[in-house]
Amino acid sequence: MRPDTKDDVLKRLSYVDGHLAGIRRMVEQDKYCVDILKQTYAVRRAIEALEVRILDGHLRTCVVEGIRDDRGDQVIGELLDLYTLKER
């Protein structure tokens, strides 16, 4: 991972940690379940945004290099696996 991608991903992970700590407090304080669920949805979206950042870096480095080095089948196979796995 490039340094700027890595910094951004680590920062986003810290944000997700903080968000989850907030959800823990909501559960401990018996907040309304519907409000808790809206927050867990938001956390999953934050993780997805982080994935886009990782994927962006991956495509621009490993995938480009893989295709140029004739390892296209491998890197493309991995991308298709990820696409299929994404929501399972």
Added chain:
Amino acid sequence: MRPDTKDDVLKRLSYVDGHLAGIRRMVEQDKYCVDILKQTYAVRRAIEALEVRILDGHLRTCVVEGIRDDRGDQVIGELLDLYTLKER
């Protein structure tokens, strides 16, 4: 939230925290992006499983009571909102 649901949800949140700490280490140690993404997918699935637990409790308590107390429109409206929000 009923005590057993609450305990289970808090335990699952701790598991998610641990999983995210593992992902942070993978990022710091420059592990392969594809492997990191598979782990972030797994974390999102773990959060979804936790949501099912919360929703289960919500349906069996607040929704049942809401319908019996003639607040069906409100609790059903909330469920539909959650369904629509779930993957956005």
Added chain:
Amino acid sequence: MRPDTKDDVLKRLSYVDGHLAGIRRMVEQDKYCVDILKQTYAVRRAIEALEVRILDGHLRTCVVEGIRDDRGDQVIGELLDLYTLKER
């Protein structure tokens, strides 16, 4: 299903049919894959909107009646199954 829900769902199904016919033409005319994929995503979203309509009707009739008739466990179990199945 109530008559108005049924009419709306059937109308939405016709819309989805038309949309899919458009996608078929795009494939036959060798349109750009990225544009085709954006259309298949839109079709899936249209199907999801139709699901919300069906679920709305289901919650307001069968679920409310089920809970009032002490078959809450059954109707709630079905809802949780649907939630889990939704994106699998």
Added chain:
Amino acid sequence: MRPDTKDDVLKRLSYVDGHLAGIRRMVEQDKYCVDILKQTYAVRRAIEALEVRILDGHLRTCVVEGIRDDRGDQVIGELLDLYTLKER
């Protein structure tokens, strides 16, 4: 699209059409909403499988060529858009 991909995608579109016709009959015959929803979920999954086929072809042709022709930024930008759009 390569001829074999195109044939496969068109065949899958026909399958989806048939499946939707079955759902229409279920709605017309007032089948149980939960059973109808399970079928609409299955249709969405079938469309997703078709997307994987289209994406597979796209990656192996346009993306590989784009990267070799120094249009990497463009083809990668499109892939990231698709990833973000996928479930919205």
